[in-house]
Amino acid sequence: MIYKKPDEKFSHENITYTVGSRVLANEASEYSGLFGRILEIRTDDDRETENDTPDIYCKFDPPYLSAARRALEQTFSELYGAPDCLTIGIHDIIRLQDIEIGGLIMAYIVGADRNQSRMITASLDDLIDKDNSVRAIDAYVNSLNLLELGFTEYNGTNRGQSPYRRSDLLKLHIYGYLNKIRSSRALEIECKRNLELMWLINAITPDHGTIAGFVKENRKAFHNTLQQLTLILKGWGLIDGKLMAIDGTKIRAQNSKHNCITQSGLDKKIAYADERINSYLMAIEKETPVDSEYKDKLETYQKLKEEYLCQKKELSEKGLEQKSLTDPDSRRMKNNGSLDICYNVQSVVDSQNHFVVDISTTNDINDQNQLHVMAKNAKKLLDIEECTVIADTGYYNATEIKNCIDDGMTVYIKKSKANNSTKNNEFRKEKFTYNSENDTYTCPAGERLLFFENTSKNGLRYKKYKCTSCSTCKYHNSCTSSKTGRTLQRWEYENILADVHKSTLENNNVYRQRRCIVEHPFGTVKRSLGYSFFLRRKKENVDAEAASMFIAYNFKRLLSLFSTQELVKKFE
Numbered sequence: 001m002i003y004k005k006p007d008e009k010f011s012h013e014n015i016t017y018t019v020g021s022r023v024l025a026n027e028a029s030e031y032s033g034l035f036g037r038i039l040e041i042r043t044d045d046d047r048e049t050e051n052d053t054p055d056i057y058c059k060f061d062p063p064y065l066s067a068a069r070r071a072l073e074q075t076f077s078e079l080y081g082a083p084d085c086l087t088i089g090i091h092d093i094i095r096l097q098d099i100e101i102g103g104l105i106m107a108y109i110v111g112a113d114r115n116q117s118r119m120i121t122a123s124l125d126d127l128i129d130k131d132n133s134v135r136a137i138d139a140y141v142n143s144l145n146l147l148e149l150g151f152t153e154y155n156g157t158n159r160g161q162s163p164y165r166r167s168d169l170l171k172l173h174i175y176g177y178l179n180k181i182r183s184s185r186a187l188e189i190e191c192k193r194n195l196e197l198m199w200l201i202n203a204i205t206p207d208h209g210t211i212a213g214f215v216k217e218n219r220k221a222f223h224n225t226l227q228q229l230t231l232i233l234k235g236w237g238l239i240d241g242k243l244m245a246i247d248g249t250k251i252r253a254q255n256s257k258h259n260c261i262t263q264s265g266l267d268k269k270i271a272y273a274d275e276r277i278n279s280y281l282m283a284i285e286k287e288t289p290v291d292s293e294y295k296d297k298l299e300t301y302q303k304l305k306e307e308y309l310c311q312k313k314e315l316s317e318k319g320l321e322q323k324s325l326t327d328p329d330s331r332r333m334k335n336n337g338s339l340d341i342c343y344n345v346q347s348v349v350d351s352q353n354h355f356v357v358d359i360s361t362t363n364d365i366n367d368q369n370q371l372h373v374m375a376k377n378a379k380k381l382l383d384i385e386e387c388t389v390i391a392d393t394g395y396y397n398a399t400e401i402k403n404c405i406d407d408g409m410t411v412y413i414k415k416s417k418a419n420n421s422t423k424n425n426e427f428r429k430e431k432f433t434y435n436s437e438n439d440t441y442t443c444p445a446g447e448r449l450l451f452f453e454n455t456s457k458n459g460l461r462y463k464k465y466k467c468t469s470c471s472t473c474k475y476h477n478s479c480t481s482s483k484t485g486r487t488l489q490r491w492e493y494e495n496i497l498a499d500v501h502k503s504t505l506e507n508n509n510v511y512r513q514r515r516c517i518v519e520h521p522f523g524t525v526k527r528s529l530g531y532s533f534f535l536r537r538k539k540e541n542v543d544a545e546a547a548s549m550f551i552a553y554n555f556k557r558l559l560s561l562f563s564t565q566e567l568v569k570k571f572e
Helices: 067-078 133-142 165-180 184-193 195-201 208-215 217-233 263-286 290-320 369-383 399-404 494-506 515-528 541-561 562-569
Strands: 007-013 015-018 022-024 035-042 055-060 243-252 261-262 322-324 331-335 338-352 356-362 387-391 407-414 433-435 441-442 448-457 460-465 486-489
Touching: 015 035, 133 165, 133 195, 133 541, 133 562, 165 184, 165 195, 165 208, 165 541, 184 195, 184 208, 208 217, 217 356, 217 369, 217 486, 217 541, 243 331, 243 369, 243 515, 261 263, 261 290, 263 290, 290 322, 322 331, 338 515, 338 541, 356 369, 356 541, 369 387, 369 399, 369 407, 387 515, 399 494, 407 460, 407 494, 448 486, 486 494, 515 541, 541 562
Parallel strands: 243 387, 387 407
Antiparallel strands: 007 015, 022 035, 035 055, 243 338, 261 322, 331 338, 338 356, 433 441, 441 448, 448 460, 460 486
């Protein structure tokens, strides 16, 4: 049983103990002469000790004299392995508790009395440990030229109000993303209660409107800040750009699936509306007098049909396959096996320490057109002459690969595997052998395909090859359905793709590093930091948010490689 209500009584060996009553440690105790108060009494199965005596917990006042205090500290430390000092400050007052009953001595640390008056003399700097990460954030932001990065001062909506320093608001922003606090309203609350933030931004308390306004007015500057951090890391030798991996990930937008319209989806809705309209028209014809409810529902579905037809017309006129109503820049994409309204965030990651070099936020549903632009921008940012780029099969695009090669890059990339319908087909194009000397192909059956014409498609030029022996070949039906014979087309720069394929296979040990390089940032951002969705809408705002996520990721990596004090010295 537990006694802890005020004035509750318990008797043991003809002695009555009352919760809340004053006690004095006897001479047999190590804390002889200390006054205290009984907090709790435990008996039977609720005891923490294994003897027959009750457990009595008390809170004792520390000795007044410093000499007595030091003696007690030493005794307490030797007996219980507790801290060797009793401190009274802004946090808890460490108090000793003991009382002797039947030879049992018990000691505990309890919190301070919330009703006791205290004098706080510590400064904010005294309360923040030297290894606290906020000191690194402070040093980092102080090292930046915010004006060159494009940051402007946000004055707020109140006329005549003095602006907050852009450095303070940027520190607040970075701290929030490092600590999973993105909401401006949540940051406003933290500014008033978080000691780390009070130290970091000098105890200012901007409201959520000011915090959100600062972000909105400096959207491009956040991407510049990410790139500037990349240059800092390169200067420290943490990024060399020799081997970089490119990959994309889908992050959900602020747009419901139901608020995304497509041509096929609208056709289904129109068909359903027609069905309901016809059913209500038939019901109205049979009813005499006509039920007003039928008329109302008929009008409702007629209006919905008109709305759907207008939306379909708009998609057709603008040449769009889909349109998001809440966030117009977002798109419906496959995301982890299901369809979501997302953005496709591209990243370039350096292999040396897995730092993100640069990112780009797109609404392309796949990665086929992203290889060259991402690699080129990273190469330009790092100002390097040569680099090796690795990417998965989703980036395989002949034009993109050629453009990378033309820009002096080495590319390791694999073709997509054959699908289930063709993987067992021995007569697919990959099984044909090209002879560069006589410019012919040889099929698996040993027949030759000769060049017969040039053609073009989507601005690319191809050479066509045709077999004239197909009609007499026993494998004809397995190879082609054409009566005139099997044809192949070869891109004019097909030799470049062949060389890339060969070098990729020869350097498969390097290519296999791709996953552990590029998927580490995405895993950290989505799972460790919890950023699996965007809070903002429209591409420009979302890009600023994505840049903030990866600034936080890079900073998290820095804190895992260096101590806070080391980082502070580096940024100074």
